Amino acid sequence: MPECPNFFEVDGKWVLIFAPLELEDRKAMYLVGDFDYDAGRFFPQTVGEVDWGLDYYAPQVFKDDMGRTLMMGWMESWSFHPWYLGNAKNGQNPHGYVYDCSEIGFNGSISTPRTISVCHDGKLKFDPVPELKTLRKDPRTQYNMMVKAEEKIPVTAGDNVHCEIFAAFDLTQTSADVIGFGLRSSREHETLLEFDLAHGEIIFDRTRSGNKSAVVRKCNLESVRKDELTVHIYMDSTTIELFTDDNRTVMTNCIYSPVESDGLYLYAKGGDTLVSRLQTWGMEKVNQ
Structure with missing residues (x-):
């Protein structure tokens, strides 16, 4: 059953975004096509994933005063709620994806705002809004950095x-x-984000991320067929948002590692890779 529908026009196409229930781990999907207003009929031509992560649900779409089509979603899953913990104990949660968020004083958050646009092939792309740049601090840039195999x-x-x-x-x-x-x-916690070039996959591994939702999430990687792979990541206390494939592929996941787990590194397996550009920033708080 689809819930939380959004039906809107962007770039000359009509888009239906919805959250499917009981469709395995698919959290938010879209259909792009044409709409016959007089007949009240929608003719979808393209289908895709709004976000491939485990923790992006019920996105809401709106227009701002600049005419941009914007979207924000709920970064969390039902399995992280305290009452769901009780369901798991009663055997009503077959997945067992459980973490009692009441221990940390809040439950879920809202994603970074994303602009929506239609690509030439009818797929959607989701760009982080440029206003997020105002939160940047402590910039660092490196060029042409070779990462050796197993390094x-x-x-x-x-x-x-x-x-x-x-x-x-x-x-x-x-x-x-x-x-x-x-x-x-x-030593105790770690989240791995891998780009499997041999199999054309993105792999998000949170088996050691500090919560009981110790699962691995995978999706296709389009950029494996291109000359360059760009990776854009936003991290906060309990969330990781990934944008890649020219922002046609997005993945949002929650983790519950302690703040002391602050190691960060790049690595390569089975060969070397050249990082032509690496930019990093700290982020200012918005709730000063």
């Missing part, structure tokens, strides 16, 4: 917890099968 290169991005990361990988100078980021790393 871990430490990275600094503000305090490595509340930060923004942009990386461009030159795939013409890459022999690695997998390139990735170790995020929120410590």
Whole structure:
């Protein structure tokens, strides 16, 4: 059953965004097509995922005073609610995705705002709003950094917890099968974000992220067929938002690692990779 529908026009096309219930792990989907207003009929032509993450649900779409089509979503899952913990104990939650968020004093948050536009092939792209740049501090930039096979290169991005990361990988100078980021790393906790070039997949591994929702999330990687892979990451205390494939692929996931888990590094498997540009920033608080 689809819920939380949004039906709107953008770039000359009509879009239906909805949250499907009981459709495995698909949290938010879209249809793009044409709408016959007189007949009241929608003719979808393209289908896609709004966000491939485990924790992006019920997105809401609106227009701002500049005419932009904007979207924000709920970053959380039902399985993180205290009452869901009780359901799991009663055997009513077959997945067992449980973390009692009441222990940290809040439950869920709202994603970064994203602009929506239609690509030439009818797919949607979701760009972080440029206003997020006003939160940047402590900028760092590196060029032409070679990451050797099985090597871990430490990275600094503000305090490595509340930060923004942009990386461009030159795939013409890459022999690695997998390139990735170790995020929120410590002796006990770690989140891995991998780009499997051999199989064309993005892999988000939170089996050691500090919550009982210890699962791995995968989706297709379009950029494996291109000369460059760009990766844009926003991290906050309990969330990681990924934008890649020219922002046609987005993945949002929650983690519950302690703030002391602040290690950050780049790595490669099965070969080397050239990072043509790596930019990092810390992020200012918005609730001063």
